[in-house]
Structures are given as C-alpha cells and as structure tokens.
Amino acid sequence: LLRLRAAKVSEQPIVCAQNGVTNERFALRRFPNVYAMTVILPATFVTTGEVTAFGAPHAGILDIGRYPSGSDDAAAAISTALNKAGFASTVDAEIMQAKYGKLVMNLANIIEAALAPGDHAALVKAARDEALAVYAAAGIQFRDVGESDPRRQSLMQFTPIAGAARVGSSTVQSLVRHTGSIETDYLNGEIVLLGRLH
Secondary structure, eight states: OHHHHHTTOOSSOEEEOSSSSSHHHHHHTTOSOEEEEEEEOOEEEEETTEEEEOEEESSOEEEEEESSSOOOHHHHHHHHHHHHTTOBOOBOTTHHHHHHHHHHHHTTHHHHHHSOSSOOHHHHHHHHHHHHHHHHHHTOOOOOOSTTOHHHHHHEEEOOBTTBOOOOOHHHHHHHHTOSOOSGGGTHHHHHHHHHHO
C-alpha cells in the first residue's frame, strides 16, 4: 500500500484479493476506492512464476464488490475481465459476507501446516465453532462459500492434473516457499481479536 501511494495511485480501484478481512481496512485508510475479492481458487504456488490451478470448468471463483459494501461500474468491469480470462466472477454488493465465510474455511490452514498428517477434524470443527460463536457475538453476517455452495458446485470443482500435486493450503505453501511469514495472524488471529473485542 505504501508503494502504491508512492507511485501516486489515488482514485484507481484497489482490489484486496488476500485471505482474511483486514487488508481492506488498511487500504481504505489510504485510498477512496477499495474493493474486496473472495478468492476460491484451488492452486499450488511453490515455484516462482508457476501456478497450477486445479479448478474446472473455471480456474477459480473471484467475486468482487466495493468495500465495505456496494457495487459500481469499476467492479462490473473487473468482473467482466475476470470472466473473459477464464474465471467465474460476479459483482457482490455484500462481498464481505463471503469473505467472512472464506475466513471460516481458512481457519484449518494452520492446523494443516502445524500438525503431522492425520485426522484433525475435531480440532478444525472446534476452531470453526469458535468463529461462529464470535461472529454471533460481534453481529457479523457471513455466507458459506465452501464446497456445499451451489455456485461452487456448478462453476468450479477440484480436478486433478496428471503429474501435478496439490501441495496444501496457502499457509502450507508459504512455508514451502520460505516466505518468512504466514497469514495466521490475519486468519485465526482475526477470530482471537473479535473474541477479545466482543
């Protein structure tokens, strides 16, 4: 964001496509036209310059809306461009409900990354149940964007690619790439923050 500001970005749309719900707040402090994007894209990125996307018939679902809510011509233009590029995208005036739904899904990332392979369903359920309790206390509305979402079932299913392995969640991939940081503070940490606030 600081580099965008140094490059004299002002009125241009700033699209936050990261997991979590914090980036939009950071961006809105600096820019007037901020958009949130929910990214449902099963992919592997562990080698610089190479992304393997396992979604079909669309590579992923990338819905967009103004932050904190609303829609406009810029969101529609971005959505149209994404559809032309092979993604499924719609303009969602309540996009943060979808992003809070994606946050619930992403709470399993650190569990997968930190623990040896095995059945961690009870731990994942506990983390997600905690999130739902925190959302209720905070009055946060969310929408399920998981595998049971009818749009996801019709627009993008995980499809194996011969010779390509799905490495794991975005958190696991950050560890494999040795990025030096992972997103846990903005995923599970968001639930901790909301719990402490409410």
